[in-house]
Amino acid sequence: MFTNIGIRDRDFVRVIFEDQEIMVPQGHTVAAVLLAEGIRSCRETPVSGAPRGPYCMMGICFECLVVIDGEPNQQACMRHVREGMSIERQHGVAQIGPDANAAQDPAE
Amino acid sequence: MLNCDAAVVGGGVVGAAIAYGLAELKLDTILIDEGDVAFRAARGNFGLVWVQSKGIGCPPYSSLTRRSADNWPRLAAQVKEVTGVDLAYGRQGGVHLCLGEQEFKERSALMKQLKAETEGHFQFEMLDHRTLSELLPGLGQDVVGGSYSSLDGHANPLFLLRGLHAGFRERAGRALINAPVHRIRPHGGVFDVEAGNETVRAQKLVLAAGLANAKLAPEVGLRVPVHPLRGQILVSEKVRSFLRIPTLHVRQTSEGSVLMGDSHEDVGFDDGTRPDIMVEIARRATRAFPFLRSARIVRAWGALRVMTPDGIPIYDQSASCPGAFCASAHSGITLAATHAFDFPRWIVAGELPPELGAFSARRFDVH
Amino acid sequence: MKSHYQLAIVGAGPAGMAAAAAAAECGATSVVFDEQPAPGGQIYRAVETPAAVDRAILGVDYWRGAELAKTLRDCGVDYVPGATVWQVSPTREIGVTVDGTAMLITADQVIVATGALERPFPVPGWTLPSVMTAGSAQVLLKSAALAADGAVFAGTGPLLYLVAWQYVQAGVAVKAVLDTTPISNYFRATRHLAGALRAPQYLMKGIRLLRGIKKAGVPLIRGVRDLRMRGDDAVSAVEYRRGHDWQRIEADQVFLHQGVVPNVNLSYSIGCRHTWNEAQLCWQATTDSWGESTVEGVAIAGDGAGINGALAAEYQGRIAALGALYRLGTIDADERARRAAPARAALAAERRIRPFLETLYRPPKYFRVPPDDQTVVCRCEEVDVAAIRKAVAVGCVGPNQLKSFSRCGMGPCQGRLCGLTVSELIADFTDLPVSEIGYYRLRPPIKPLLLAELAELQTPAASDR
Numbered sequence: 001m002f003t004n005i006g007i008r009d010r011d012f013v014r015v016i017f018e019d020q021e022i023m024v025p026q027g028h029t030v031a032a033v034l035l036a037e038g039i040r041s042c043r044e045t046p047v048s049g050a051p052r053g054p055y056c057m058m059g060i061c062f063e064c065l066v067v068i069d070g071e072p073n074q075q076a077c078m079r080h081v082r083e084g085m086s087i088e089r090q091h092g093v094a095q096i097g098p099d100a101n102a103a104q105d106p107a108e
Numbered sequence: 109m110l111n112c113d114a115a116v117v118g119g120g121v122v123g124a125a126i127a128y129g130l131a132e133l134k135l136d137t138i139l140i141d142e143g144d145v146a147f148r149a150a151r152g153n154f155g156l157v158w159v160q161s162k163g164i165g166c167p168p169y170s171s172l173t174r175r176s177a178d179n180w181p182r183l184a185a186q187v188k189e190v191t192g193v194d195l196a197y198g199r200q201g202g203v204h205l206c207l208g209e210q211e212f213k214e215r216s217a218l219m220k221q222l223k224a225e226t227e228g229h230f231q232f233e234m235l236d237h238r239t240l241s242e243l244l245p246g247l248g249q250d251v252v253g254g255s256y257s258s259l260d261g262h263a264n265p266l267f268l269l270r271g272l273h274a275g276f277r278e279r280a281g282r283a284l285i286n287a288p289v290h291r292i293r294p295h296g297g298v299f300d301v302e303a304g305n306e307t308v309r310a311q312k313l314v315l316a317a318g319l320a321n322a323k324l325a326p327e328v329g330l331r332v333p334v335h336p337l338r339g340q341i342l343v344s345e346k347v348r349s350f351l352r353i354p355t356l357h358v359r360q361t362s363e364g365s366v367l368m369g370d371s372h373e374d375v376g377f378d379d380g381t382r383p384d385i386m387v388e389i390a391r392r393a394t395r396a397f398p399f400l401r402s403a404r405i406v407r408a409w410g411a412l413r414v415m416t417p418d419g420i421p422i423y424d425q426s427a428s429c430p431g432a433f434c435a436s437a438h439s440g441i442t443l444a445a446t447h448a449f450d451f452p453r454w455i456v457a458g459e460l461p462p463e464l465g466a467f468s469a470r471r472f473d474v475h
Numbered sequence: 476m477k478s479h480y481q482l483a484i485v486g487a488g489p490a491g492m493a494a495a496a497a498a499a500e501c502g503a504t505s506v507v508f509d510e511q512p513a514p515g516g517q518i519y520r521a522v523e524t525p526a527a528v529d530r531a532i533l534g535v536d537y538w539r540g541a542e543l544a545k546t547l548r549d550c551g552v553d554y555v556p557g558a559t560v561w562q563v564s565p566t567r568e569i570g571v572t573v574d575g576t577a578m579l580i581t582a583d584q585v586i587v588a589t590g591a592l593e594r595p596f597p598v599p600g601w602t603l604p605s606v607m608t609a610g611s612a613q614v615l616l617k618s619a620a621l622a623a624d625g626a627v628f629a630g631t632g633p634l635l636y637l638v639a640w641q642y643v644q645a646g647v648a649v650k651a652v653l654d655t656t657p658i659s660n661y662f663r664a665t666r667h668l669a670g671a672l673r674a675p676q677y678l679m680k681g682i683r684l685l686r687g688i689k690k691a692g693v694p695l696i697r698g699v700r701d702l703r704m705r706g707d708d709a710v711s712a713v714e715y716r717r718g719h720d721w722q723r724i725e726a727d728q729v730f731l732h733q734g735v736v737p738n739v740n741l742s743y744s745i746g747c748r749h750t751w752n753e754a755q756l757c758w759q760a761t762t763d764s765w766g767e768s769t770v771e772g773v774a775i776a777g778d779g780a781g782i783n784g785a786l787a788a789e790y791q792g793r794i795a796a797l798g799a800l801y802r803l804g805t806i807d808a809d810e811r812a813r814r815a816a817p818a819r820a821a822l823a824a825e826r827r828i829r830p831f832l833e834t835l836y837r838p839p840k841y842f843r844v845p846p847d848d849q850t851v852v853c854r855c856e857e858v859d860v861a862a863i864r865k866a867v868a869v870g871c872v873g874p875n876q877l878k879s880f881s882r883c884g885m886g887p888c889q890g891r892l893c894g895l896t897v898s899e900l901i902a903d904f905t906d907l908p909v910s911e912i913g914y915y916r917l918r919p920p921i922k923p924l925l926l927a928e929l930a931e932l933q934t935p936a937a938s939d940r
Contacts (some may be wrong), residue, residue: 001623001624002615002621002622002623002624002728003621003622003623003624003647004620004621005124005527005529005532005616005621005622005645005646005647006527006528006529006620006645007526007527007528007619008524008525008526008527008528008620008645010526025484025526025619025832027524027526027618027619028488028618028619029618029619029843030620032615032619032621035615035621036619036621038692039303040604040605040708040709040727041604041708041709042604045857046346046363046364047363047856047857048746048857050602050857051604051708051709052604052854053604053605053607053709054607054611055606055607055608055611055854056593056607056608056610056611056892057607057608057610057611057614058511058517058592058610058611058614058616060592060738060888060891060892061854061888061891061892062855062886062887062888063602063854068619071402072402073345073404073887073923077614078510083560090569092346093345093346093347093364094345094346094347094348094402094403094404095346095347096347096348096399096400096402097246097347097348097350097397097399097400098245098246098350098399099348099349099350100245100348100349100350100351100352101349119870140873143872143873144872144873144874144912144913145874148875148876148879151875151878151879156536264533266878266879266880266882268868269879269880270869270879270880270881273869273870273880274869277869279872283870285870285872286872342926342929344926345923363882380746380918381918382572383562383564383579383918383919383932383934384934385931386929387929387930387934390926390929390930390932391930393930394926394927394930395925399927400926401926401927401930402925402926402927403925403926404887404923404924404925404926405920405923405924405925405926405929406885406886406887406889406923407885407889407918408918408919408920409918410918428612467736
């Protein structure tokens, strides 16, 4: 569990993780916020559904993918928090566009 | 010296299919292949098993394409059974999307021509935007319509390549890898192929070396005037399944990646990628499916198609060195079933059937 | 930002910052692109605005970066933070995305200063949440003043001990340091001790770190030769073996590390020639004495051309910039030599310790070539050792064919987390030297690029149509 070891004075901003409002220090990356909040897994892989969390914290491993303000597959370790930012876990593949599986059952 | 019944030069999707088929016919076969960074057209392939654009103005090519497409279900089932590799093959039909009225009109005329030339064997429908939208949800307003053919389908070209190699080995085929062919010496009805540090002595020889066929063919009295034509492909991250029916420029794989193509550039042996072409591909794809704007490209790929002067495959047997065959085609995926099932039988018979006359390189001879 | 520069530098770590300063001294129009919001690279990450109140935690060496960052800000080059470079063509056309907009610019000379990344550490369970790298622990410390209480550190190499020491300085409990350095390495390294003694500051620092860790009562377990991570939805324990028996440590956070290797994705995608460095067990770009790669006008500076550390990177950055300035015609050969002389001398001194460090911290084969069939190699596509073994058995001769056969290396990280393992695994299966196996063929974009950005990109050729 990550803990704060004594952070310098920083302004705080409000972000929304799923349904929960969190006050976080300005300048934090989204990945740092998740780890500080004890959120260990931020996504499930598209291949097997295995849980994954941040790994490299420098933008190379693409393990910390989350949905930010509705945009899927954002690297949490490369994005910095902003007031009002919405953060959600990424479940499998990017959920964009129509869903062919839903379209299977025409309403008529 | 390695002795065998048949040597196939080229481990791409054409050579691997023929070798797979020869091994199935119980010929002791050696597949001779280059190393890891060979110009491998299959790696840049879009994965279409495509009937609706093939052989316009050349009925034998259209007929060969249909025959192969019809045999694809059998190929996919067999490879799966022999090797366990699922080729992700489906024959849901395919669509050529038209951006703008002009494209639609031209497409319509071409499709009518193909239907007339094939005496109705080729089936298609021209669909307007509304009808097409029901088939392809998320379609952009710029798409005025498109041609649909139920004969089309798609598969994973990389898994096809892997499946054919695995199947070939499963059937006791031998592979000589990292072995570029330096020289072929025909003598006394056999062929000595010098490849890497080895010499392979074969009763029958098949040249399926893609672009290298141009150089190798004359050594056995054949002529294969092929040249490279680059195609670029963009590959997206995996997204939710939205596209069950492949289109000529946008296809979604079974894993969820979206493939976008397809460019045709005459750039010699440069298989790199260029931003201006990538931009063109991105613009076309996002006009076709606007929501793709929020998908990310994770890879771009350039590969060299093996083009003949008229775009129609070359199949020949050498007149001066009987037993030496060549196969050069840029549609290695679509034609895979013919290469795996038909071509090997013809090789064993020692004779290409008369209907294959249209594919001889003699068509390029100056009369 | 201009559409053309005489010199473009990719990366604002020590090499990039020093290169920019040298270019500014001679008056070339230059730009520095960097992916982070502030200069420093990973080694001096957040050096302008460190998160922790207590400056002593990070150690004195860290603060050297502050001066470099200040020079970068003041020297008059265009510094563009938050910039993702996704392509550099062999003709030096640079594709870069800033604030969600992609653009193409050109440069007469390019210096690639993209530094290093941590060597893959493929052990069973390394994909579990809360198994992270030592580098990531340090990033969190520097940029967010966050540390994990009761973590286990496992692996080998200076960074591992440094971060554990920094944790101790911060008063954070470290459960254990599992040292995977093979005992035989200590004997082999003594051969290079003479060179190391000519750079005593590194030896002293190493000794000080280990003493600090032990003094704090952290169990330092040496000679670990087998490791596995346990847990369901996240790691809950580390199991290790020195001899026959498995030992278990309950832990909800593990940091792995076994050295750093050049970040070669950009240089490979440009088409620079790379060779296998057997001493450092990595691929590195071939460069001449001025850092120029085999692609004309493209130089590699810093750890990207072989690991030499932060100080060496600074000197290499300066030398590469002088080489570029000479090729631009800004300075003549004499001035180039004169200006480079101090950096060359300092670089030579910096390199003396390398043979010792490379020998001592050479990761053993059993942690580079995973022996367990179920160990995941490609984290993105979840390809394990068994799948790679199978692909090689059906004739897959190299990493590129492996990609086609198994999807290994096809995910968004573009092989950064599996490439080295794959080269070494195939070499092992085929009994060929790694140098003959090669690496993934990489092409732009080297970072994911939004389709909208690409569609709106203005290119000379595309806008004509």
